[in-house]
Amino acid sequence: MTSRKLLTRIFLVAMMAATLGTVEIAQAEDVIVGAAIAKSGVIAPYDDGPAKAMEVAIDQINAKGGLLGKQIKIIYSDTKSDIAYGATAAQDVIDKGAQMVVVTCDYDYGSAAASVADGKNLIAYSTCAGDPKFGPTGIGPNAFTMATAANGQAVALAEWAYNVKGWRSAYILLDTTIAFDATFAGAFKARWLELAGADGLIGEDTFGGEDPQIASQITRIKALPKQPDLIVLSSFPPGGSSAMRQLRAAGVNQPLLASESWDGDYWLEAVPALSDFYFVTYGSVFGNDPRPAVKEFMDKFQAKFNERPVTSHAITGYSVIEAWQRAVERAGTFDTDKVREALEAFTNEALLAGPTTYTKDTHINMQRDLLLMEVKDGKQGNIIGVVRAEKMPQQ
Numbered sequence: 025m026t027s028r029k030l031l032t033r034i035f036l037v038a039m040m041a042a043t044l045g046t047v048e049i050a051q052a053e054d055v056i057v058g059a060a061i062a063k064s065g066v067i068a069p070y071d072d073g074p075a076k077a078m079e080v081a082i083d084q085i086n087a088k089g090g091l092l093g094k095q096i097k098i099i100y101s102d103t104k105s106d107i108a109y110g111a112t113a114a115q116d117v118i119d120k121g122a123q124m125v126v127v128t129c130d131y132d133y134g135s136a137a138a139s140v141a142d143g144k145n146l147i148a149y150s151t152c153a154g155d156p157k158f159g160p161t162g163i164g165p166n167a168f169t170m171a172t173a174a175n176g177q178a179v180a181l182a183e184w185a186y187n188v189k190g191w192r193s194a195y196i197l198l199d200t201t202i203a204f205d206a207t208f209a210g211a212f213k214a215r216w217l218e219l220a221g222a223d224g225l226i227g228e229d230t231f232g233g234e235d236p237q238i239a240s241q242i243t244r245i246k247a248l249p250k251q252p253d254l255i256v257l258s259s260f261p262p263g264g265s266s267a268m269r270q271l272r273a274a275g276v277n278q279p280l281l282a283s284e285s286w287d288g289d290y291w292l293e294a295v296p297a298l299s300d301f302y303f304v305t306y307g308s309v310f311g312n313d314p315r316p317a318v319k320e321f322m323d324k325f326q327a328k329f330n331e332r333p334v335t336s337h338a339i340t341g342y343s344v345i346e347a348w349q350r351a352v353e354r355a356g357t358f359d360t361d362k363v364r365e366a367l368e369a370f371t372n373e374a375l376l377a378g379p380t381t382y383t384k385d386t387h388i389n390m391q392r393d394l395l396l397m398e399v400k401d402g403k404q405g406n407i408i409g410v411v412r413a414e415k416m417p418q419q
Contacts, residue, residue: 054097055090055358057082057345058117059126060137065105066262069290070129073309073333074151074341075100078126080324081345091352096345103128103137110136118144123358124348129171129337131155132202135163142166145360147367149348152306152340154284155203159387166364168387170340170347170377174204174283176390177304178211179413181256181281184396186219191253191279193226195245197267199259201233208283209258214417226252233263242274254278260285265294272298287335287397289404297402304394306377307336310405313395321376336395343377390416 057078061071075098082096090096099120101113114125114137125141128134129152141148142164150158150169154177158169185191194216198209209228216225227248229241236259245255257280259267268280272295279300287305292298307318309332321342326332350373351366352358367387372379378392396408 053094055092055094055123056117056121057096057098057124057126057348058114058120058122059098059100060103060110060113060117060141061100061126061128062105062133063100063102065103067103067105067128067130067133069261069288069334070152070285070337073335073338074129074344075126076329077321077325077333077338077341078151078345080321080328081342081349083328085345085349091349092356092358103133105133107133107136110134111140113137114140114148118146122146124149126151126341126344127153129153129340130202130204131158131162132204134158138163138167147348147360147363149344151344152284152337153204154388155207156386156388156390157203160385166360168347168367168382170343170375170380171388172284172306172378172392172394173388173390174208175211175416176392176413177283177394178208178256179215179416180304180394180411181302181396182212182215182219183414184411185254185281186216189254189279192220193224193250193252194220194254194256195227195248195252195278196225196229196256196258197238197241197245198228198230199233199236199257199264199267200230201263202260204283204285205258205260209256211417212256212258212281215415218415218417226250231259231267233259233267236263236266236270238267238270242271242276245276246274252278255280257282261291262294265291268298268301269295284335284337284394287337288333290334292399292402292404295402299400299402301399302396302408304396304411305336306339307395308397308405308407309333309336309338312405312407314407317376340377343375343380346375347373347380 062068101116103113124147127137131153138148148167152171153169154171154174282303284305286303354366355362370382398406
């Protein structure tokens with residue numbers, strides 16, 4: 025009996041040791057961030073900088089001991105800029121252990137991946153999807169975006185154009201390819217009508233970005249009895265840059281106003297000697313951003329990758345990791361329900377992308393400071409100032 029009891033005790037102690045050893049190993053494992061994003065194709069310029077910026081943020085966290093004692097590891101699956109492939113890419117990173125999924129910087133291109141993650145009860149974070157549908161209403165309760173909404177960008181531009189530049193008549197040219205641009209154009213129109221009245225909007229037209237032949241649209245603009253003070257080009261490269269080139273070649277030289285989609289200079293060769301083009305964005309990648317925190321980030325990015333970001337959307341990628349880190353730490357766990365609650369408690373949270381507020385119903389920010397940039401004489405990087413939407417219209 026004594027021998028059996030001893031053997032039993034030895035067996036139990038061994039089992040306990042094995043169990044404790046398993047717990048220690050599990051605690052030492054990495055926590056995985058899965059990025060189901062465009063590493064190739066037309067959307068890649070918008071995802072490249074944010075992805076690399078996430079790595080900058082992760083390096084900093086890991087160097088300080090990690091997150092809840094775990095080192096963060098990021099893995100990728102390429103959506104190839106194919107909307108239909110987003111779900112496959114998301115499932116790929118989830119199958120490899122992702123505990124949070126980052127998706128493409130656009131609602132149309134990122135929502136399928138986000139829906140898969142949301143369905144698995146994982147946080148689905150877009151670096152910069154600017155359509156307000158990216159959240160509980162369009163995807164599900166676990167979907168968040170670090171963007172400043174298309175609405176807020178458009179309103180900030182409309183208010184600057186009217187109040188600062190003194191322009192009084194506008195024409196809207198909308199690329200119908202993605203939801204972001206429709207939201208941007210709609211918000212500009214709503215605020216412009218409040219500012220300039222019905223007579224201030226002298227025309228609207230659309231084109232398809234995949235086949236941007238806009239000769240008929242240009243003919244209609246030039247045939248107007250009164251030419252507009254400005255044209256809103258709600259589009260993105262490369263289709264939008266083709267449309268822009270056609271406008272300028274036809275002698276349509278009014279100032280063009282646009283969204284963050286035009287950040288960077290990778291598309292500029294398509295429109296030689298471009299001037300009078302204005303857009304809002306998160307920061308300057310040209311070494312002249314006036315904010316010390318942004319400059320410090322850009323220096324770290326340059327040091328790690330030996331190049332500057334393609335666009336300043338990198339700022340939002342960095343802030344996705346900032347936000348998730350803080351939410352996890354405040355929740356004290358990686359449990360999605362508790363992390364979501366911590367994110368929804370953000371009120372003017374100071375992040376690199378700007379003060380960030382989420383609620384249970386809204387997982388995007390409408391009003392933040394944005395840099396207003398100008399392209400002049402074919403050169404990018406001229407900072408006009410900082411703008412912010414003051415009054416959001418009822419649409």
